[in-house]
Amino acid sequence: MTxxxxxxxxxxxxxxxxxxxxSFGITANQVTLIATIGSVLLGLTISLYSHITQLFLLIPLWMFIRMGLNAIDGMLAREFNQQSKLGAILNEVSDVISDAALYIPFALTAPFSFSGIALIIFLATLVEFVGVLGLTIGGSRRYDGPMGKSDRALTFGALGLWFGLMGVFPAWLFWLMPLLTVLLVMTLINRTQKALLESNTQL
Structure with a gap:
Protein backbone atom coordinates (compact mmCIF):
# COMPACT_ATOMS: atom_id res chain seq x y z
CA MET A 1 0.00 0.00 0.00
CA THR A 2 1.34 3.43 -0.95
CA SER A 23 -9.03 25.87 -22.30
CA PHE A 24 -6.45 28.58 -21.58
CA GLY A 25 -3.85 26.77 -23.70
CA ILE A 26 -1.65 25.64 -20.80
CA THR A 27 0.33 22.54 -21.74
CA ALA A 28 1.49 19.55 -19.73
CA ASN A 29 5.16 20.31 -20.42
CA GLN A 30 4.75 23.86 -19.13
CA VAL A 31 3.30 22.55 -15.87
CA THR A 32 6.16 20.04 -15.55
CA LEU A 33 8.77 22.76 -16.00
CA ILE A 34 7.04 25.03 -13.48
CA ALA A 35 7.13 22.23 -10.89
CA THR A 36 10.82 21.59 -11.55
CA ILE A 37 11.92 25.22 -11.52
CA GLY A 38 9.92 25.88 -8.36
CA SER A 39 11.47 22.90 -6.59
CA VAL A 40 15.02 23.86 -7.56
CA LEU A 41 14.58 27.49 -6.55
CA LEU A 42 13.02 26.52 -3.22
CA GLY A 43 15.68 23.94 -2.43
CA LEU A 44 18.46 26.38 -3.30
CA THR A 45 16.94 29.19 -1.26
CA ILE A 46 16.45 27.07 1.85
CA SER A 47 19.96 25.62 1.54
CA LEU A 48 21.49 29.09 1.32
CA TYR A 49 19.45 30.41 4.25
CA SER A 50 19.07 27.23 6.29
CA HIS A 51 19.64 29.21 9.49
CA ILE A 52 16.18 30.70 8.97
CA THR A 53 14.39 27.58 10.12
CA GLN A 54 10.94 28.95 9.29
CA LEU A 55 11.80 28.61 5.60
CA PHE A 56 11.48 24.85 6.01
CA LEU A 57 7.73 25.39 6.43
CA LEU A 58 7.65 26.08 2.70
CA ILE A 59 8.67 22.49 1.96
CA PRO A 60 5.41 20.78 3.00
CA LEU A 61 3.42 23.54 1.30
CA TRP A 62 5.39 23.15 -1.93
CA MET A 63 5.26 19.33 -1.70
CA PHE A 64 1.46 19.55 -1.75
CA ILE A 65 1.46 22.06 -4.61
CA ARG A 66 3.96 19.95 -6.54
CA MET A 67 1.84 16.84 -6.04
CA GLY A 68 -1.05 18.74 -7.58
CA LEU A 69 1.10 19.96 -10.47
CA ASN A 70 2.34 16.43 -11.15
CA ALA A 71 -1.21 15.16 -11.29
CA ILE A 72 -2.27 18.06 -13.51
CA ASP A 73 0.49 17.56 -16.09
CA GLY A 74 -0.39 13.89 -16.39
CA MET A 75 -4.08 14.63 -16.83
CA LEU A 76 -3.39 17.33 -19.41
CA ALA A 77 -1.21 14.89 -21.36
CA ARG A 78 -3.61 11.95 -21.26
CA GLU A 79 -7.00 13.63 -21.43
CA PHE A 80 -6.20 16.49 -23.82
CA ASN A 81 -4.00 14.74 -26.38
CA GLN A 82 -0.75 16.32 -25.21
CA GLN A 83 1.29 13.15 -24.78
CA SER A 84 4.74 13.32 -26.37
CA LYS A 85 8.15 11.69 -26.16
CA LEU A 86 9.61 14.95 -24.85
CA GLY A 87 6.91 15.09 -22.19
CA ALA A 88 7.70 11.55 -21.06
CA ILE A 89 11.38 12.44 -20.66
CA LEU A 90 10.64 15.72 -18.89
CA ASN A 91 8.24 14.01 -16.50
CA GLU A 92 10.80 11.48 -15.30
CA VAL A 93 13.84 13.77 -15.25
CA SER A 94 12.00 16.58 -13.50
CA ASP A 95 10.88 14.30 -10.68
CA VAL A 96 14.45 13.19 -9.96
CA ILE A 97 15.77 16.77 -10.07
CA SER A 98 12.95 18.13 -7.93
CA ASP A 99 13.33 15.41 -5.30
CA ALA A 100 17.07 15.99 -5.00
CA ALA A 101 16.60 19.76 -4.71
CA LEU A 102 14.05 19.41 -1.91
CA TYR A 103 16.00 16.79 0.06
CA ILE A 104 19.36 18.61 0.04
CA PRO A 105 18.40 21.26 2.66
CA PHE A 106 18.00 18.49 5.27
CA ALA A 107 21.70 17.66 4.89
CA LEU A 108 22.29 20.92 6.73
CA THR A 109 20.19 19.92 9.74
CA ALA A 110 21.41 17.75 12.62
CA PRO A 111 21.22 14.84 13.27
CA PHE A 112 21.19 14.21 9.50
CA SER A 113 24.32 14.29 7.38
CA PHE A 114 25.41 14.97 3.82
CA SER A 115 26.29 11.30 3.31
CA GLY A 116 22.92 10.13 4.62
CA ILE A 117 20.91 12.51 2.45
CA ALA A 118 23.14 11.78 -0.56
CA LEU A 119 22.40 8.07 -0.15
CA ILE A 120 18.67 8.79 0.02
CA ILE A 121 18.89 10.87 -3.18
CA PHE A 122 20.86 8.13 -4.93
CA LEU A 123 18.44 5.37 -3.94
CA ALA A 124 15.39 7.50 -4.76
CA THR A 125 16.84 8.11 -8.22
CA LEU A 126 17.57 4.40 -8.65
CA VAL A 127 14.03 3.50 -7.55
CA GLU A 128 12.51 5.76 -10.20
CA PHE A 129 14.97 4.47 -12.80
CA VAL A 130 13.90 0.89 -12.13
CA GLY A 131 10.28 2.00 -12.25
CA VAL A 132 10.80 3.28 -15.79
CA LEU A 133 12.70 0.13 -16.81
CA GLY A 134 9.47 -1.82 -16.43
CA LEU A 135 8.44 -0.29 -19.75
CA THR A 136 11.59 -1.48 -21.52
CA ILE A 137 10.95 -5.15 -20.72
CA GLY A 138 7.36 -5.21 -21.92
CA GLY A 139 5.61 -4.21 -18.70
CA SER A 140 4.29 -0.96 -17.27
CA ARG A 141 5.78 1.97 -15.38
CA ARG A 142 6.12 0.65 -11.83
CA TYR A 143 5.00 2.73 -8.85
CA ASP A 144 5.24 0.07 -6.14
CA GLY A 145 6.08 1.07 -2.56
CA PRO A 146 6.69 1.17 0.30
CA MET A 147 8.73 4.35 -0.35
CA GLY A 148 7.59 5.74 -3.67
CA LYS A 149 7.57 9.37 -4.74
CA SER A 150 4.38 10.30 -2.87
CA ASP A 151 5.53 8.55 0.30
CA ARG A 152 8.86 10.38 0.19
CA ALA A 153 7.03 13.67 -0.31
CA LEU A 154 4.92 12.98 2.78
CA THR A 155 8.01 12.06 4.83
CA PHE A 156 10.12 15.07 3.89
CA GLY A 157 7.12 17.36 4.00
CA ALA A 158 6.51 16.26 7.60
CA LEU A 159 10.20 16.83 8.40
CA GLY A 160 10.01 20.32 6.94
CA LEU A 161 6.95 21.10 9.03
CA TRP A 162 8.63 19.77 12.18
CA PHE A 163 11.87 21.67 11.66
CA GLY A 164 10.09 24.84 10.58
CA LEU A 165 7.98 24.88 13.74
CA MET A 166 10.48 23.58 16.29
CA GLY A 167 13.75 24.85 14.82
CA VAL A 168 15.57 21.67 15.75
CA PHE A 169 15.37 17.91 15.35
CA PRO A 170 15.79 15.65 18.41
CA ALA A 171 19.01 13.65 18.46
CA TRP A 172 17.12 10.35 18.54
CA LEU A 173 15.81 11.03 15.02
CA PHE A 174 19.18 9.91 13.63
CA TRP A 175 17.61 6.51 12.88
CA LEU A 176 15.21 7.95 10.29
CA MET A 177 17.60 8.09 7.33
CA PRO A 178 18.79 4.48 7.87
CA LEU A 179 15.12 3.45 8.02
CA LEU A 180 14.35 5.32 4.80
CA THR A 181 17.36 3.64 3.22
CA VAL A 182 15.94 0.21 4.10
CA LEU A 183 12.50 1.16 2.80
CA LEU A 184 13.99 2.45 -0.46
CA VAL A 185 15.90 -0.80 -0.93
CA MET A 186 12.65 -2.70 -0.31
CA THR A 187 10.94 -0.49 -2.90
CA LEU A 188 13.74 -1.18 -5.36
CA ILE A 189 13.32 -4.93 -4.85
CA ASN A 190 9.52 -4.72 -5.10
CA ARG A 191 9.61 -2.78 -8.36
CA THR A 192 12.17 -5.14 -9.84
CA GLN A 193 10.19 -8.24 -8.88
CA LYS A 194 6.85 -6.82 -10.01
CA ALA A 195 8.32 -5.63 -13.32
CA LEU A 196 9.83 -9.05 -14.01
CA LEU A 197 6.62 -10.83 -13.03
CA GLU A 198 4.53 -8.58 -15.24
CA SER A 199 6.96 -8.99 -18.12
CA ASN A 200 6.87 -12.79 -17.84
CA THR A 201 3.08 -12.72 -17.73
CA GLN A 202 3.00 -10.75 -20.97
CA LEU A 203 5.08 -13.36 -22.80
Whole structure:
Protein backbone atom coordinates (compact mmCIF):
# COMPACT_ATOMS: atom_id res chain seq x y z
CA MET A 1 0.00 0.00 0.00
CA THR A 2 1.34 3.43 -0.95
CA UNK A 3 0.01 6.97 -1.23
CA UNK A 4 0.06 6.49 -5.00
CA UNK A 5 -3.03 4.30 -4.56
CA UNK A 6 -5.20 7.33 -3.70
CA UNK A 7 -4.14 9.22 -6.84
CA UNK A 8 -7.42 8.57 -8.75
CA UNK A 9 -9.44 10.32 -6.04
CA UNK A 10 -7.02 13.26 -6.03
CA UNK A 11 -7.27 13.53 -9.81
CA UNK A 12 -11.07 13.64 -9.64
CA UNK A 13 -10.85 16.71 -7.42
CA UNK A 14 -8.46 18.42 -9.85
CA UNK A 15 -10.33 17.59 -13.06
CA UNK A 16 -12.42 20.82 -13.24
CA UNK A 17 -9.23 22.91 -12.82
CA UNK A 18 -7.42 20.85 -15.46
CA UNK A 19 -10.23 21.43 -17.97
CA UNK A 20 -10.02 25.16 -17.36
CA UNK A 21 -6.23 25.18 -17.75
CA UNK A 22 -6.52 23.29 -21.03
CA SER A 23 -9.03 25.87 -22.30
CA PHE A 24 -6.45 28.58 -21.58
CA GLY A 25 -3.85 26.77 -23.70
CA ILE A 26 -1.65 25.64 -20.80
CA THR A 27 0.33 22.54 -21.74
CA ALA A 28 1.49 19.55 -19.73
CA ASN A 29 5.16 20.31 -20.42
CA GLN A 30 4.75 23.86 -19.13
CA VAL A 31 3.30 22.55 -15.87
CA THR A 32 6.16 20.04 -15.55
CA LEU A 33 8.77 22.76 -16.00
CA ILE A 34 7.04 25.03 -13.48
CA ALA A 35 7.13 22.23 -10.89
CA THR A 36 10.82 21.59 -11.55
CA ILE A 37 11.92 25.22 -11.52
CA GLY A 38 9.92 25.88 -8.36
CA SER A 39 11.47 22.90 -6.59
CA VAL A 40 15.02 23.86 -7.56
CA LEU A 41 14.58 27.49 -6.55
CA LEU A 42 13.02 26.52 -3.22
CA GLY A 43 15.68 23.94 -2.43
CA LEU A 44 18.46 26.38 -3.30
CA THR A 45 16.94 29.19 -1.26
CA ILE A 46 16.45 27.07 1.85
CA SER A 47 19.96 25.62 1.54
CA LEU A 48 21.49 29.09 1.32
CA TYR A 49 19.45 30.41 4.25
CA SER A 50 19.07 27.23 6.29
CA HIS A 51 19.64 29.21 9.49
CA ILE A 52 16.18 30.70 8.97
CA THR A 53 14.39 27.58 10.12
CA GLN A 54 10.94 28.95 9.29
CA LEU A 55 11.80 28.61 5.60
CA PHE A 56 11.48 24.85 6.01
CA LEU A 57 7.73 25.39 6.43
CA LEU A 58 7.65 26.08 2.70
CA ILE A 59 8.67 22.49 1.96
CA PRO A 60 5.41 20.78 3.00
CA LEU A 61 3.42 23.54 1.30
CA TRP A 62 5.39 23.15 -1.93
CA MET A 63 5.26 19.33 -1.70
CA PHE A 64 1.46 19.55 -1.75
CA ILE A 65 1.46 22.06 -4.61
CA ARG A 66 3.96 19.95 -6.54
CA MET A 67 1.84 16.84 -6.04
CA GLY A 68 -1.05 18.74 -7.58
CA LEU A 69 1.10 19.96 -10.47
CA ASN A 70 2.34 16.43 -11.15
CA ALA A 71 -1.21 15.16 -11.29
CA ILE A 72 -2.27 18.06 -13.51
CA ASP A 73 0.49 17.56 -16.09
CA GLY A 74 -0.39 13.89 -16.39
CA MET A 75 -4.08 14.63 -16.83
CA LEU A 76 -3.39 17.33 -19.41
CA ALA A 77 -1.21 14.89 -21.36
CA ARG A 78 -3.61 11.95 -21.26
CA GLU A 79 -7.00 13.63 -21.43
CA PHE A 80 -6.20 16.49 -23.82
CA ASN A 81 -4.00 14.74 -26.38
CA GLN A 82 -0.75 16.32 -25.21
CA GLN A 83 1.29 13.15 -24.78
CA SER A 84 4.74 13.32 -26.37
CA LYS A 85 8.15 11.69 -26.16
CA LEU A 86 9.61 14.95 -24.85
CA GLY A 87 6.91 15.09 -22.19
CA ALA A 88 7.70 11.55 -21.06
CA ILE A 89 11.38 12.44 -20.66
CA LEU A 90 10.64 15.72 -18.89
CA ASN A 91 8.24 14.01 -16.50
CA GLU A 92 10.80 11.48 -15.30
CA VAL A 93 13.84 13.77 -15.25
CA SER A 94 12.00 16.58 -13.50
CA ASP A 95 10.88 14.30 -10.68
CA VAL A 96 14.45 13.19 -9.96
CA ILE A 97 15.77 16.77 -10.07
CA SER A 98 12.95 18.13 -7.93
CA ASP A 99 13.33 15.41 -5.30
CA ALA A 100 17.07 15.99 -5.00
CA ALA A 101 16.60 19.76 -4.71
CA LEU A 102 14.05 19.41 -1.91
CA TYR A 103 16.00 16.79 0.06
CA ILE A 104 19.36 18.61 0.04
CA PRO A 105 18.40 21.26 2.66
CA PHE A 106 18.00 18.49 5.27
CA ALA A 107 21.70 17.66 4.89
CA LEU A 108 22.29 20.92 6.73
CA THR A 109 20.19 19.92 9.74
CA ALA A 110 21.41 17.75 12.62
CA PRO A 111 21.22 14.84 13.27
CA PHE A 112 21.19 14.21 9.50
CA SER A 113 24.32 14.29 7.38
CA PHE A 114 25.41 14.97 3.82
CA SER A 115 26.29 11.30 3.31
CA GLY A 116 22.92 10.13 4.62
CA ILE A 117 20.91 12.51 2.45
CA ALA A 118 23.14 11.78 -0.56
CA LEU A 119 22.40 8.07 -0.15
CA ILE A 120 18.67 8.79 0.02
CA ILE A 121 18.89 10.87 -3.18
CA PHE A 122 20.86 8.13 -4.93
CA LEU A 123 18.44 5.37 -3.94
CA ALA A 124 15.39 7.50 -4.76
CA THR A 125 16.84 8.11 -8.22
CA LEU A 126 17.57 4.40 -8.65
CA VAL A 127 14.03 3.50 -7.55
CA GLU A 128 12.51 5.76 -10.20
CA PHE A 129 14.97 4.47 -12.80
CA VAL A 130 13.90 0.89 -12.13
CA GLY A 131 10.28 2.00 -12.25
CA VAL A 132 10.80 3.28 -15.79
CA LEU A 133 12.70 0.13 -16.81
CA GLY A 134 9.47 -1.82 -16.43
CA LEU A 135 8.44 -0.29 -19.75
CA THR A 136 11.59 -1.48 -21.52
CA ILE A 137 10.95 -5.15 -20.72
CA GLY A 138 7.36 -5.21 -21.92
CA GLY A 139 5.61 -4.21 -18.70
CA SER A 140 4.29 -0.96 -17.27
CA ARG A 141 5.78 1.97 -15.38
CA ARG A 142 6.12 0.65 -11.83
CA TYR A 143 5.00 2.73 -8.85
CA ASP A 144 5.24 0.07 -6.14
CA GLY A 145 6.08 1.07 -2.56
CA PRO A 146 6.69 1.17 0.30
CA MET A 147 8.73 4.35 -0.35
CA GLY A 148 7.59 5.74 -3.67
CA LYS A 149 7.57 9.37 -4.74
CA SER A 150 4.38 10.30 -2.87
CA ASP A 151 5.53 8.55 0.30
CA ARG A 152 8.86 10.38 0.19
CA ALA A 153 7.03 13.67 -0.31
CA LEU A 154 4.92 12.98 2.78
CA THR A 155 8.01 12.06 4.83
CA PHE A 156 10.12 15.07 3.89
CA GLY A 157 7.12 17.36 4.00
CA ALA A 158 6.51 16.26 7.60
CA LEU A 159 10.20 16.83 8.40
CA GLY A 160 10.01 20.32 6.94
CA LEU A 161 6.95 21.10 9.03
CA TRP A 162 8.63 19.77 12.18
CA PHE A 163 11.87 21.67 11.66
CA GLY A 164 10.09 24.84 10.58
CA LEU A 165 7.98 24.88 13.74
CA MET A 166 10.48 23.58 16.29
CA GLY A 167 13.75 24.85 14.82
CA VAL A 168 15.57 21.67 15.75
CA PHE A 169 15.37 17.91 15.35
CA PRO A 170 15.79 15.65 18.41
CA ALA A 171 19.01 13.65 18.46
CA TRP A 172 17.12 10.35 18.54
CA LEU A 173 15.81 11.03 15.02
CA PHE A 174 19.18 9.91 13.63
CA TRP A 175 17.61 6.51 12.88
CA LEU A 176 15.21 7.95 10.29
CA MET A 177 17.60 8.09 7.33
CA PRO A 178 18.79 4.48 7.87
CA LEU A 179 15.12 3.45 8.02
CA LEU A 180 14.35 5.32 4.80
CA THR A 181 17.36 3.64 3.22
CA VAL A 182 15.94 0.21 4.10
CA LEU A 183 12.50 1.16 2.80
CA LEU A 184 13.99 2.45 -0.46
CA VAL A 185 15.90 -0.80 -0.93
CA MET A 186 12.65 -2.70 -0.31
CA THR A 187 10.94 -0.49 -2.90
CA LEU A 188 13.74 -1.18 -5.36
CA ILE A 189 13.32 -4.93 -4.85
CA ASN A 190 9.52 -4.72 -5.10
CA ARG A 191 9.61 -2.78 -8.36
CA THR A 192 12.17 -5.14 -9.84
CA GLN A 193 10.19 -8.24 -8.88
CA LYS A 194 6.85 -6.82 -10.01
CA ALA A 195 8.32 -5.63 -13.32
CA LEU A 196 9.83 -9.05 -14.01
CA LEU A 197 6.62 -10.83 -13.03
CA GLU A 198 4.53 -8.58 -15.24
CA SER A 199 6.96 -8.99 -18.12
CA ASN A 200 6.87 -12.79 -17.84
CA THR A 201 3.08 -12.72 -17.73
CA GLN A 202 3.00 -10.75 -20.97
CA LEU A 203 5.08 -13.36 -22.80
Missing amino acids: LYDIKPQFQSLLRPLVKQMA
